[in-house]
Amino acid sequence: MAYVSAEARREQLIEAAVRVIAREGADGATTRKIADEAKAPLASLHYCFQNKENLLLAVFAQLSEEMPVSADLSEAEDASLGHALELCLTGAMRWSVENPVRARAMIEVTLWAERYDPELSVGFYATFLRSSEAILSQVDVPLSGEELQSVLRVTMGLVDGLSLQLFSDGDKERTLRDTATACAMLKAFLNESARETA
Template sequence: MAHVPTEVRRQQFIEAAIEVIAREGADGATTRKIAEAAGAPLATLHYCFQTKENLLWAIFEHLHQIVQADLEAAVPDARPAADIAADLLNGTMRRAASEPAANRAQVEIWLWAERNDPAMAVKQYDTYLQAWMGFLRAATPPLPEERLETVVRVIFGLIDGLNMQLITHGDEEMILRETATATAMLTAYLGD
């Protein structure tokens, strides 16, 4: 059997874990099931990540990087805050609808972290909070700094609610209509 480079194997484990977590939840996604789904030895998974927690963090980072790259490409700066916020909300929900396994896995990892490693849950949330505040800091005219974090947290609240509906019902058309409504409300608020 040919040797598989560690970075390639790590990516295989991450991709397999996303599918297993989406199907069975973070608690049900044992390292054995993930290794089987990746078609690799369990010992190799432990060599690559040492612990399940490290694997979950690697999945979070992987998914965050994808979302961040998508948003950087879709959210030009030097525009009104309402336009940037709308792009963030729409872009996130379109990705969630088009990548249901990744979306569900990310939610499952957040819930697992909240129950088992609250510091990890806070770190995940803060990673997105800082990134999105960065997007909105580029608005013209800029939002006052004391308002910025609140606006991002409200956007997160909208996304969290829409995500729960998407996961529960799986109706992509409905969620995109509801995202449009949430976007209209958000832009009306920020447009003042």
């Protein structure tokens, strides 16, 4: 049997966990099933991650790095908050459409955290909120801090809801059309808020 470095084995196990979690849910993704999917000894999973919880955290970290939740507006003609949120929402949903197994695993791990460690689940969402700071530094934000946080949470809720619809009906084109509708609604809300504060 060929030698596999610990780092390569970690990557194999994370990828296997993504597939098993997407197929069977986080609760159904036992360490044995994940090791079998990776064609790796169960002992190597415990060596690399110690336990299932650490592996699920590694899955979340990997997927959250992959999902595009920011946008570079440095050369954009429209550097408004609405346009920034549109780029982020569209990017996240295109990623979900192109990577349905990975998107499903992300949702499953988030639901697992909510069931077993609600504080951790809150931390997962805080990670996405922090990632939006890079976008917000590029735009003029016409909202108070509380209003902005609400808009960001609603945007994350749109990603979750649109992803769940994608998983249930599998209609990728409809998901992208619905994403465009959601973006238009967000921009209309922001335009109305701007008029009210003017």
